[in-house]
Amino acid sequence: MLPELGHYALILALCLAVVQGIVPLAGAARGVDNWMALARPVAWGQFLLLLLSFAILSYAFVSNDFSVAYAARNSNSLLPAIYRFSAVWGGHEGSLLLWALLLAGWGAAVGLFSRRLPQVMVARVLGVMGLVSIGFLSFLIFTSNPFERLWPIPADGRDLNPLLQDPGLVMHPPMLYMGYVGFSVAFAFAIAALLGGRLDATWARWSRPWTTVAWVFMTVGIALGSWWAYYELGWGGWWFWDPVENASFMPWLMGTALIHSLAVAEKRSAFKNWTVLLAIFTFSLSLLGTFLVRSGVLTSVHAFASDPRRGVFILLLLAVVVGASLLIYAWRAPQVKSTGHFALVSRETMLLGNNVFLVVATASILLGTLYPLVLDALNMGKISVGPPYFNSVFVPLMVPLAFMIGVGPLTRWKEDHVGRLQHVLRATLAASIAVGALLPWLLFRSWAPMAMLGSVLVVWIAATTLLDLRNLTRHSPSLWQGMRRQSRSFYGMVAAHLGVAVTVAGVTLSSHYSLEHDIRLAPGETFVMGEHSFVFDGISNHRGPNYDASRATLRVLKDEREVTVLHTEKRSYTVTGMPMTEAGIDWGLTRDLYVALGEPLGDGAWAVRLYYKPFVRWIWLGAMLMALGGILAASDRRYRLARKAAQEGTGVATGSVAS
Amino acid sequence: MKMRYLIPLVIFAALVGLFAVGLRLDPRAVPSPLIDKPAPAFALPQLHSPETTLGRADLMQNKVSLFNVWASWCVACRQEHPFLMQLSRGGEVPIYGLNYKDERADALAWLQRHGNPYRASAFDYEGRVGIDWGVYGVPETFVVDAQGTIRYKHIGPLTPQVWRDTIQPIVHQLQGKTS
Numbered sequence: 001m002l003p004e005l006g007h008y009a010l011i012l013a014l015c016l017a018v019v020q021g022i023v024p025l026a027g028a029a030r031g032v033d034n035w036m037a038l039a040r041p042v043a044w045g046q047f048l049l050l051l052l053s054f055a056i057l058s059y060a061f062v063s064n065d066f067s068v069a070y071a072a073r074n075s076n077s078l079l080p081a082i083y084r085f086s087a088v089w090g091g092h093e094g095s096l097l098l099w100a101l102l103l104a105g106w107g108a109a110v111g112l113f114s115r116r117l118p119q120v121m122v123a124r125v126l127g128v129m130g131l132v133s134i135g136f137l138s139f140l141i142f143t144s145n146p147f148e149r150l151w152p153i154p155a156d157g158r159d160l161n162p163l164l165q166d167p168g169l170v171m172h173p174p175m176l177y178m179g180y181v182g183f184s185v186a187f188a189f190a191i192a193a194l195l196g197g198r199l200d201a202t203w204a205r206w207s208r209p210w211t212t213v214a215w216v217f218m219t220v221g222i223a224l225g226s227w228w229a230y231y232e233l234g235w236g237g238w239w240f241w242d243p244v245e246n247a248s249f250m251p252w253l254m255g256t257a258l259i260h261s262l263a264v265a266e267k268r269s270a271f272k273n274w275t276v277l278l279a280i281f282t283f284s285l286s287l288l289g290t291f292l293v294r295s296g297v298l299t300s301v302h303a304f305a306s307d308p309r310r311g312v313f314i315l316l317l318l319a320v321v322v323g324a325s326l327l328i329y330a331w332r333a334p335q336v337k338s339t340g341h342f343a344l345v346s347r348e349t350m351l352l353g354n355n356v357f358l359v360v361a362t363a364s365i366l367l368g369t370l371y372p373l374v375l376d377a378l379n380m381g382k383i384s385v386g387p388p389y390f391n392s393v394f395v396p397l398m399v400p401l402a403f404m405i406g407v408g409p410l411t412r413w414k415e416d417h418v419g420r421l422q423h424v425l426r427a428t429l430a431a432s433i434a435v436g437a438l439l440p441w442l443l444f445r446s447w448a449p450m451a452m453l454g455s456v457l458v459v460w461i462a463a464t465t466l467l468d469l470r471n472l473t474r475h476s477p478s479l480w481q482g483m484r485r486q487s488r489s490f491y492g493m494v495a496a497h498l499g500v501a502v503t504v505a506g507v508t509l510s511s512h513y514s515l516e517h518d519i520r521l522a523p524g525e526t527f528v529m530g531e532h533s534f535v536f537d538g539i540s541n542h543r544g545p546n547y548d549a550s551r552a553t554l555r556v557l558k559d560e561r562e563v564t565v566l567h568t569e570k571r572s573y574t575v576t577g578m579p580m581t582e583a584g585i586d587w588g589l590t591r592d593l594y595v596a597l598g599e600p601l602g603d604g605a606w607a608v609r610l611y612y613k614p615f616v617r618w619i620w621l622g623a624m625l626m627a628l629g630g631i632l633a634a635s636d637r638r639y640r641l642a643r644k645a646a647q648e649g650t651g652v653a654t655g656s657v658a659s
Numbered sequence: 660m661k662m663r664y665l666i667p668l669v670i671f672a673a674l675v676g677l678f679a680v681g682l683r684l685d686p687r688a689v690p691s692p693l694i695d696k697p698a699p700a701f702a703l704p705q706l707h708s709p710e711t712t713l714g715r716a717d718l719m720q721n722k723v724s725l726f727n728v729w730a731s732w733c734v735a736c737r738q739e740h741p742f743l744m745q746l747s748r749g750g751e752v753p754i755y756g757l758n759y760k761d762e763r764a765d766a767l768a769w770l771q772r773h774g775n776p777y778r779a780s781a782f783d784y785e786g787r788v789g790i791d792w793g794v795y796g797v798p799e800t801f802v803v804d805a806q807g808t809i810r811y812k813h814i815g816p817l818t819p820q821v822w823r824d825t826i827q828p829i830v831h832q833l834q835g836k837t838s
Contacts, residue, residue: 240734277667284671291678311682319675326668333664370677377680386732518772577819579741599744599774607774 006056020130024123036123076159093146124192159575168228176221182214187283204266216630223623247289270340343415350408406464454508496629503622703781731769739816747776756780
């Protein structure tokens with residue numbers, strides 16, 4: 001009975017989405033207040049219904065109701081409770097329901113936090129989101145119903161993919177989807193502004209915090225996914241340029257461009273059409289990612305089981321949403337005039353450069369991701385494009401971008417002079433080159449040119465960011481007072497840019513100075529790698545809730561002293577029969593020690609893989625700093641002031657606020 | 660409406676066209692005209708001992724065998740590798756490898772590192788044999804029966820599920836015929 005109720009709630013949610021997608025937009029077009037006022041309650045209603053539906057599906061998983069076909073396919077009574085819950089989004093149907101739920105959640109949040117916005121704007125934004133919601137809910141209901149029943153009821157479920165039975169994977173998809181879906185808000189604001197013909201600084205200010213928050217979620221989601229790949233796949237790698245990884249990375253890059261271009265649109269009233277186009281692109285890439293992952297047009301480790309009907313549906317969805325928005329763009333954008341003029345040397349130009357590099361990087365990743373599909377479509381054979389292509393295209397694009405992170409924030413808006421910039425930056429540049437080039441030698445006694453280039457950029461970004469801070473506080477009585485005077489969004493930028501430096505440091509050092517050995521170890525044997533010796537204490541067998549495991553124990557010694565004891569497992573999951581490796585990791589700020597158990601080689605000896613990964617944590621640490629920067633920027637005073645003003649009742653209902 | 664504002668739309672339309680074609684193609688489809696045909700003959704140096712050759716006759720030896728196309732540069736091969744190891748330990752069916760467009764040193768290091776599930780691997784540096792066999796992408800797995808006829812071809816990594824649902828029944832059926 002309950003699953004039917006869940007299905008019913010889903011259908012009702014679709015009905016509300018239809019109302020939300022039509023009535024407020026019609027009201028905005030014809031100026032009917034009552035119709036526009038419908039947007040908020042309907043958005044909330046839709047969210048509550050989807051929440052109910054999601055709760056019911058979760059209950060089916062947690063209570064082992066295998067009469068629900070989707071639960072039977074993705075869960076098992078022996079699965080630990082937390083994974084029974086996360087299994088809800090472990091397959092296509094449930095993750096799509098999560099998508100729809102989060103979309104409605106963003107809609108509800110827009111309804112809640114938009115008191116100050118003119119009603120007509122809210123109506124348009126929620127209307128556009130309602131239209132997107134119609135698409136996803138019909139996709140869900142007509143092709144991927146998660147509540148479908150199974151008869152006869154199986155005694156037990158087929159179990160969740162062992163790769164997904166992991167704490168990192170419990171949080172990774174919801175975070176990532178929050179990001180994907182969150183960009184729909186930026187998209188809806190852009191379309192709403194185009195429809196209303198009001199592409200101004202206010203529009204940019206309204207959509208900035210939303211875009212930033214979505215970007216924060218996406219940053220965290222991608223970092224979690226990469227971290228998970230690092231410790232769970234047992235290969236010691238953290239990024240594989242897999243089509244599905246690219247599907248999340250492309251909207252992130254585009255979103256990063258969008259955040260920067262929104263800054264120009266808000267502060268200088270320039271780049272307006274371009275910003276709108278970026279907002280459309282960012283969300284389109286989110287949709288494209290969904291299409292690529294779920295239609296089966298590309299092969300990937302992550303891809304969901306494909307069903308041609310689903311592919312056609314989601315392609316149609318993509319065509320309608322993106323096609324319509326680009327059509328609106330072509331129709332409305334020519335009337336928009338950019339008013340802000342700027343000189344060749346100016347912060348605007350620097351941000352334009354940032355946009356160009358990020359967009360080109362996205363385009364090259366898109367090309368690499370789609371190239372196999374193009375060749376296949378032209379009947380020229382099937383190929384796969386791998387890391388060599390992506391690395392050789394992506395890295396050279398990031399080098400000038402990293403350089404510009406240093407120059408951009410120190411450049412003046414509107415007009416600046418090369419001479420002044422040279423004067424300000426000359427010493428820092430020289431110092432960065434000197435320190436950065438020495439760094440690999442100081443840490444690892446090596447002169448690898450690429451590692452030197454990487455660390456020069458790291459020092460450069462860090463030094464210029466601090467220089468910027470110093471310049472801004474120079475005229476205050478004390479550093480502390482000067483620092484307090486800076487806005488949160490400024491610190492957001494500082495944190496995010498330092499985060500880039502930290503991530504670049506992690507990538508550079510871990511990719512150049514990792515040690516890696518595949519060896520045969522018998523119990524009692526020792527292997528020396530760098531400064532550490534690994535002593536293999538032997539194997540014990542143990543039984544997990546839904547797997548059998550051989551667990552190896554390795555003691556790690558440094559200078560005769562025990563550093564840590566590592567356990568690594570080879571698991572065989574009983575239901576799926578899939579073998580899995582659990583890596584044993586001793587993490588540290590400056591290095592990870594990583595062991596992964598390979599195959600038994602007879603006589604009690606095993607193949608063991610050992611890694612020493614210097615500074616690898618910095619990759620994710622940097623991502624966390626970037627996310628923190630986003631949070632700081634989105635919680636800046638000027639957005640909160642805006643909300644306070646609204647609560648005091650200025651122009652809530654009249655919709656005439658123009659500030 | 661100025662034309663240049665239509666450019667994004669036009670590019671997008673082209674993309675949608677591409678996807679529409681792409682949807683009708685299955686990246687794992689088996690367009691192999693070789694099914695139920697004799698396996699193409701070949702003689703290649705073995706990966707581990709270049710002076711000995713591996714050929715079609717070695718594959719047959721009056722037994723059903725799997726012929727797995729792999730390479731050290733292929734990420735999906737790593738994904739299927741633990742399962743191949745498990746399969747070869749079970750001894751249910753012999754597995755031969757075709758090391759495809761790879762460097763010998765890389766391939767040997769790769770097997771050293773991950774384990775070697777193959778009875779033997781043929782070293783196809785130029786990918787000629789791959790062309791004869793209609794190899795599209797790596798990994799691919801052929802089921803070759805005792806008479807040297809290709810009975811099935813799987814594109815993409817071999818998973819326990821694919822094995823259980825598709826390939827194992829075929830292998831069992833073929834093994835039943837010969838014994």
